[in-house]
Amino acid sequence: MTAMQIIFLITAIVSLFAAFRVVTTPNMVHAALWLIVTLFGVAILYALLSASFLAVAQVVVYIGAIAILMMFVVMLTRREMRDRGPQTGRQWPWAALISLLTFGGLAWMLEAVGLPNAPAGAVPESSIADLGRALVSPNGFVIPFEVASVLLLAALIGAVYIAWTRRNA
C-alpha cells in the first residue's frame, strides 16, 4: 500500500464519518462544523488527484461560505443552540426509501458503466490556463458560463431589490 493510498483511506473515512455526524448531531453549529470537515475532505481528495485549482476553489467557495451559514444558524436557532425535539420527522420512511433508491440507482449505474481502468496520464502543466480558455471559447463552455453569470447577476439584483428600503415608505 503506497503512502498516497493511506492518505486517501484516512481522508475518505474521516469525510464519511463527518458527513454522518452532520445529520445526526443535535447541535446545529456542530453540524455546520462537521460539514466543514466533510468539504475539506473532498478538497483533499481533489488535491490527491492533482486537481489543485478545484481543491483551492472548493476551500474558497465552500469553507469560506460555511462561515456565513454558521452565522445564520447561530442567529436563527433558539437560544439553547440545541434542538431538544425528536431528530426525525413523520416522513422518515419515505426519505429513507428515496435515499436507498438513489444509492441503489447510482451503484447500479456505476456498475453498468464500469470504472476506467487505464493508468492516469500526467497532469498537463497549464491545466488552469486550459480551463480558463475552455470557459470563454466559443467552441467550449462560453454559453453555460455566460448563462450562469447572468443568473448570478439576477440573484444579486434581486437581493438588492428585496433589501432596498425606499426613502418615502
Place this chain on the structure above:
Amino acid sequence: MGILSQPVGVIAAWLRGLFLGWGLSEGLTTVLLYLIGALVVATVAQVWVIFLIWFERKIIGRFQSRLGPNRVGPYGLLQPFADVIKIITKEVIIPDGADRPVYLLGPIIMDAGVLAIWAVLPLIPMMGMDLNVAALYTIAVGAFATLGILMSGWASNNKFALVSAFRTVAQMVSYEVPTVLSLLIPVLLAGTMSLEGIVKAQHVWFVVLAPLAFLIYLVSSIAEIGRTPFDLLEAESEIVAGFHIEYSGMVFAIFYVGDFLHAYTIGVLSAVLFLGGWRGPGAEAFPLLGFVYLWIKAFAVYFVVVWARGTLPRVRIDQMMNFSWKFLTPLALILLVVAVVVDQFVGGWGVWGRALGHLAANVVVGWLTLLYLNHYDKVRASRRRMVAQPGQYPVARPPVVETSTEAAS
C-alpha cells in the same frame, strides 16, 4: 550543486538518501520529507513571532513617546522570552457552558490557517511548494483564520465574544472581495497564479505597474486580519476583548502568535506579489541573499502595518463597511478592467515601456478617483447645514425639519 546555491535542495537530498538508506520506500520518504519541511517552516515561523512581538512593542512604544521594553536583556530583546515563560505557567481556564472541543480548536485552526500560507511562500529561489494556484491558495487558507475566530467567539458562550464573531464574518466577507480583486492584478501582469512565477515576472516591481492595487491589497489585508484601524472584532471600549475574552494562558497565546504572524505574513505576501519577492542584486547566484532581500521588504511592509496601528484611531463599523463596498471594491474592479485594456496596448513595449504605460494608467485612475472624491465631499457638505461661529469650528447640524408655528401653538 553547492550548499550556498541550493541550501534546501542539498539538505532535502541528504535526508532522502538517509531515509532510503534505512530501507524506507520511495513514497513514504516523500511524505516524511514533506512532513519534516512543514514542521520546520511552522516552527521557525512561530519562533520568529517572539522577535516580532519585541519589534512591535518597541516601535509602538516609540510612537507613543515611550521607550518600550528595555529591562530584560540588551534593548529589552529578552522581554518576549520572559513573557513566554510567564504565559506558559498560567492556568488555561475553560468557562462553564463553553463548548469545550470547539473552544479549544478555535485558536489552533486560526493559527493553522496562518501557517498554511507559509507553505507556498517563495522565501528563496527554489524553495517552498511551487503550487500553480498559490495566489488563490493564500486567500483560501486565510478563510481558516477567520473560521477559527468565529468558532472561538461562538464556543466561549459569551455575548461579547459572539458579537465579535458576527463582526468578524461581516468584515471577512466584505474585505475578501477587494483583496481578491487587487490580487488578480499581479496575477494578470505575470500571467500565472504561482507565486514563484509572479516573482520571476517582476523585472520591474509590480508596485510600479500597479501602485493603486498595492494600496488596496495592503488596506484590505489589514482589515482582513483585524488590525487597527480595523480591529472592531476586539474593540475594548465596546465588546471588551472580543473573541478572546474568555481565553487565558497558552490558549490565548496561540491567538496572540497567530495575530502577529498573520500581520508579518501579510508583509511577506505583499513583498512577494508587489515588491519583487527575493529579487535583488546577486540573488540569483546566492539564494540566501534573496532571503535577506525578501526579509527586508517584508519588514518594510510590516513596519507600515505597525505604523498604522500606532497612529490611526479605530473606525466605526458603518464607515468600515462603506469603505469596502463603496470605495475599495469599485476601485479595484475599475483597476482590473483598466489593467486588462492597457496591457493589450502596452504589452509589447518592452519591460520599461509596459511599466510606464501601466503607471500612467494608474496615475490617471488615481487622479480621477481624487476628483470624484472631492466632488462627492462637496455634494455631501452642501447637503449639511454648516453653522460657522467666530472662534469655533463649523458645526454640522442635521437638516432642520420645517414645522409650522400654528401647529406648535
